[in-house]
Amino acid sequence: MNVVVGVGGGIAAYKAAELARALGERGCAVNTVMTRSAQEFVRPLTFAALTGRKVITDLFADRSADEVLASSVEHIRVARENQLLIVAPATADLLARFANGLADDFLTTLYLAFSGPVLIAPAMNAQMWNHPATQANLALLKARGVEVVEPGSGPLACGEVGAGRLAEPGLIAERALALLAPARRDFEGETVLITAGPTQEALDPVRFISNRSSGKMGYALAEDAARRGARVVLVSGPVNLAAPAGVEIVHVRSAADMRNAVLEQLTAATMVIKSAAVADYYLENAPPQKMKKAAMRMSIELSPTPDILAEVGRIKGDRLLIGFAAETQNLAAEARRKLETKNADMIVGNLVSQEGVGLESDMNEVILVRRGADPLALPKATKRQIATQILDEALRLRLALHAVTRS
Ligand code: CTP
Numbered sequence: 001m002n003v004v005v006g007v008g009g010g011i012a013a014y015k016a017a018e019l020a021r022a023l024g025e026r027g028c029a030v031n032t033v034m035t036r037s038a039q040e041f042v043r044p045l046t047f048a049a050l051t052g053r054k055v056i057t058d059l060f061a062d063r064s065a066d067e068v069l070a071s072s073v074e075h076i077r078v079a080r081e082n083q084l085l086i087v088a089p090a091t092a093d094l095l096a097r098f099a100n101g102l103a104d105d106f107l108t109t110l111y112l113a114f115s116g117p118v119l120i121a122p123a124m125n126a127q128m129w130n131h132p133a134t135q136a137n138l139a140l141l142k143a144r145g146v147e148v149v150e151p152g153s154g155p156l157a158c159g160e161v162g163a164g165r166l167a168e169p170g171l172i173a174e175r176a177l178a179l180l181a182p183a184r185r186d187f188e189g190e191t192v193l194i195t196a197g198p199t200q201e202a203l204d205p206v207r208f209i210s211n212r213s214s215g216k217m218g219y220a221l222a223e224d225a226a227r228r229g230a231r232v233v234l235v236s237g238p239v240n241l242a243a244p245a246g247v248e249i250v251h252v253r254s255a256a257d258m259r260n261a262v263l264e265q266l267t268a269a270t271m272v273i274k275s276a277a278v279a280d281y282y283l284e285n286a287p288p289q290k291m292k293k294a295a296m297r298m299s300i301e302l303s304p305t306p307d308i309l310a311e312v313g314r315i316k317g318d319r320l321l322i323g324f325a326a327e328t329q330n331l332a333a334e335a336r337r338k339l340e341t342k343n344a345d346m347i348v349g350n351l352v353s354q355e356g357v358g359l360e361s362d363m364n365e366v367i368l369v370r371r372g373a374d375p376l377a378l379p380k381a382t383k384r385q386i387a388t389q390i391l392d393e394a395l396r397l398r399l400a401l402h403a404v405t406r407s
Pocket of ligand 1: 274275276278279305306307308310322324325327
C-alpha cells in the first residue's frame with residue numbers, strides 16, 4: 001500500500017516522523033512530501049532514513065531547467081501512485097490553502113491532483129484552531145469528503161492549554177489503515193434513520209433548556225453506515241459538526257421538531273438508531289417576548305416532551321430499533337428497562353459520569369443490551385470504532401431476530 005505523508009511546518013512536525021514509522025510498521029510504503037517550512041523543524045534526512053525513500057521537498061526549488069521539465073509532472077505521478085494522502089501536521093495555513101484550492105508548492109499541488117482519500121491531522125495554537133476562519137476552512141474540507149483526525153487538548157508548545165495538539169501518531173496511522181481497507185458494503189439496501197445531538201427547548205426567544213450532547217456518536221454512526229453502503233438520513237439537533245459525506249441531513253431544534261422529522265422519514269427506514277439526547281421536558285406556550293428579570297424567585301412549570309423512541313417502538317413493524325441510555329448509575333438494569341418499555345431491539349448504554357468518555361468526548365465505552373442475548377461490553381475506544389461495532393451488532397441482531405420469527 002503506497003501512502004503519502006505531507007508534512008506541514010509546525011512544532012509537531014517531529015511527530016510526523018513517528019507517524020511515518022508507524023505506517024511503515026503496518027506495511028505501508030511511505031512517501032514523504034515536506035513543505036518549505038516543515039524543513040525548518042525537521043530535516044528531510046530523518047524521513048528518508050525512516051522510510052528508505054527520497055523525500056520530496058519542493059516544486060521547482062534549486063533545480064536546473066532540465067530537472068524542472070522532468071519533474072513538472074511529478075505531482076501527477078505521485079498522485080497516481082499513492083492510495084492515500086495524509087497531511088500531518090496540517091497547519092492553519094495549509095488548511096486555508098487546501099480549502100481555497102491554492103497550489104503554489106508541491107504539497108498543495110499534489111492535494112489538488114489527488115483523487116483518492118485524504119486524511120488531515122491538524123495541529124496549531126488553540127486560538128488559531130478555534131478561529132472562525134480555520135473552522136470554516138475545516139468545515140469546507142470535511143464537506144468535500146476530507147477525513148479529519150481532530151487534534152487533542154492539553155498543554156501546547158506555545159505555553160497555552162487547549163485544543164490544537166496533533167493527534168497521537170498511532171491513532172492517525174490507525175485511521176489511515178481504516179481508510180485504506182476496502183469498505184465492507186454490508187449496509188447496501190438499508191435505509192438507516194439516525195438521530196443525533198441534543199434538542200433545545202425554548203423558554204423564550206433567546207433562552208432554552210438543553211444538554212451537553214455533542215452529537216459525535218450519532219455522526220460517527222451516520223458516517224460509518226454511509227460508508228458501508230446504506231442510504232442514511234440523519235436528523236440532527238444543534239451541534240458543531242459538519243455533515244458526513246453522502247448523508248442526507250435534516251436539522252431540527254426541539255424534541256417536537258425531532259419527532260415530526262423522525263415520523264416523516266420512518267416509512268422509508270429499515271433501521272432506526274436514536275442516539276439523540278432528547279430533552280425530557282419543555283415549556284408549553286413559551287412566551288413570544290424575552291422574559292424580564294424580577295427580584296424574586298421564579299419557577300417554571302415544564303411538560304414532558306414526546307418520547308420518540310417509545311413512539312417508534314409502538315409502530316416499528318419489522319424495522320430494527322436501537323436506542324441509547326445515558327446513565328449515571330445502574331447502567332445495565334436501566335438499559336434493560338428501556339429496551340423493554342420502549343420496545344427496542346438494542347440499547348446502547350453508557351455511563352455519562354465517567355471522565356474522558358461519553359457526552360463531549362471523542363471516546364466512548366458502552367454496553368450493548370440486546371433482545372434475546374446477554375449484554376455485551378465494548379471496551380473504551382474512539383466513537384468511530386464504537387460506531388462500527390454497534391453497526392456490526394445491528395446486522396447480527398437482525399439476522400438472529402429474523403431466524404427466531406421464521407422458526
Ligand atoms: N428518547 C426519545 N425521546 C425522548 C427522550 C428520550 O426518543 N423524549 C430516546 C433517546 O433518543 C434515547 C433513549 O430514548 O435513545 C433513552 O434516552 P434517555 O434520556 O437515556 O432516557 P429517558 O427515556 O429520558 O429515561 P430517564 O430519564 O428515566 O433516564
